Amino acid sequence: DAKTTQPNSMESNEEEPVHLPCNHSTISGTDYIHWYRQLPSQGPEYVIHGLTSNVNNRMASLAIAEDRKSSTLILHRATLRDAAVYYCILRDVQNAGNMLTFGGGTRLMVKP
Amino acid sequence: KAGVTQTPRYLIKTRGQQVTLSCSPISGHRSVSWYQQTPGQGLQFLFEYFSETQRNKGNFPGRFSGRQFSNSRSEMNVSTLELGDSALYLCASSARQGFGEQFFGPGTRLTVL
Numbered sequence: 001d002a003k004t005t006q007p008n009s010m011e012s013n014e015e016e017p018v019h020l021p022c023n024h025s026t027i028s029g030t031d032y033i034h035w036y037r038q039l040p041s042q043g044p045e046y047v048i049h050g051l052t053s054n055v056n057n058r059m060a061s062l063a064i065a066e067d068r069k070s071s072t073l074i075l076h077r078a079t080l081r082d083a084a085v086y087y088c089i090l091r092d093v094q095n096a097g098n099m100l101t102f103g104g105g106t107r108l109m110v111k112p
Numbered sequence: 113k114a115g116v117t118q119t120p121r122y123l124i125k126t127r128g129q130q131v132t133l134s135c136s137p138i139s140g141h142r143s144v145s146w147y148q149q150t151p152g153q154g155l156q157f158l159f160e161y162f163s164e165t166q167r168n169k170g171n172f173p174g175r176f177s178g179r180q181f182s183n184s185r186s187e188m189n190v191s192t193l194e195l196g197d198s199a200l201y202l203c204a205s206s207a208r209q210g211f212g213e214q215f216f217g218p219g220t221r222l223t224v225l
Contacts, residue, residue: 036214045216
């Protein structure tokens with residue numbers, strides 16, 4: 001499976017935008033980019049996913065580089081509830097079924 | 113719609129014992145996956161079941177096994193428990209295989225003494 005690289009931790013102020021980067025230089029053409037987050041004492045939850053084009057949903061936006069070797073999860077206005085570990089995951093849906101390969105993720109701390 | 117439920121939420125066992133954990137997926141979901149989360153190794157995939165068949169398996173010893181019933185409920189079993197099996201065991205359900213959002217349960221915290 002293609003590997004992702006994320007910073008171990010990031011800090012943000014409440015009400016400000018947050019840009020969480022992810023590098024995936026060995027991404028293949030059939031890899032989708034998925035983001036999940038894990039709030040304290042909870043299981044992970046889906047945030048967003050994309051293939052080539054930028055994507056928006058009610059939770060976040062996903063910006064994908066033109067060469068697909070990196071992506072950025074954007075939280076438009078961080079709240080205290082957004083403090084979590086964010087995981088960037090590549091899913092080759094042709095080969096891996098529903099298996100998710102989690103890396104270390106980025107621990108986001110939000111300051112009031 | 114009720115979310116993914118896992119029972120029990122907490123469990124304490126001693127080395128050498130065996131344990132069975134249960135997962136009830138979201139109604140209508142046919143895929144159930146299991147993950148182990150530890151501070152040292154992070155989140156690791158154990159196995160996935162779809163329509164009662166194991167579809168994927170992670171790199172865990174044979175002491176870890178699972179099954180899925182016709183109502184999509186799943187159980188995982190760990191035999192001959194070791195101290196290193198202490199972890200949070202998470203179950204995730206999905207409506208279909210190969211794509212789509214996965215919904216995780218709150219997990220079962222297993223402590224092996």
